[in-house]
Amino acid sequence: MVTTLFLMTLLAQGSGSSGSVGPSPSAAGLEDKPFIVTKSVDATLVEITPNVIVVKEVGKNGKEKVYEIRYNSKVQFSADKKTELGQAKRKLNLEDFKPGQFVRLTWIPDIGVAVALKAIPQKQSRPA
Numbered sequence: 001m002v003t004t005l006f007l008m009t010l011l012a013q014g015s016g017s018s019g020s021v022g023p024s025p026s027a028a029g030l031e032d033k034p035f036i037v038t039k040s041v042d043a044t045l046v047e048i049t050p051n052v053i054v055v056k057e058v059g060k061n062g063k064e065k066v067y068e069i070r071y072n073s074k075v076q077f078s079a080d081k082k083t084e085l086g087q088a089k090r091k092l093n094l095e096d097f098k099p100g101q102f103v104r105l106t107w108i109p110d111i112g113v114a115v116a117l118k119a120i121p122q123k124q125s126r127p128a
Contacts, residue, residue: 038115040106041067042123048097053114055105069107069114079119086119 043055050071057065077093079086085096097103097117106116 036108036115037110038106039109040104042102042104042120043067045097045099045101045103047099048094048117050094053105053117055103067105067107069105070112072113072115075114076116077118078116080121082121083119092119 041055041057043057045053046056046066047054048071052068053071054066054068057067059065071094075094077096079089079092079096081087085092085101089096097119101119102122104116104118104120105114106118107114
């Protein structure tokens with residue numbers, strides 16, 4: 001009996017998202033989506049303007065990769081408490097971030113719009 005109930009529970013569970021199907025998503029309709037796929041990268045901030053956020057990631061093999069992501073007015077700004085910025089301010093905005101800072105940028109790859117920007121401590125390189 002327990003095995004039957006367990007099997008029925010497994011078969012009843014679905015997968016995926018129940019998001020609406022329609023035209024391509026827009027930045028204005030982000031709050032309407034129940035499930036959004038995002039991508040994050042830990043990188044050095046190269047440029048930040050009211051239109052675009054540019055970061056540079058250096059891979060383990062030494063290759064550099066530059067990401068240019070559109071800025072959205074609903075970007076969540078934050079800072080790790082171990083960073084100078086995280087200790088100095090609690091509520092952050094666009095002007096608090098400066099080129100050269102190490103950050104974690106999160107964006108929606110389908111539409112190329114930033115979701116979050118967080119100042120994080122610089123990663124220490126491990127000896128080989």
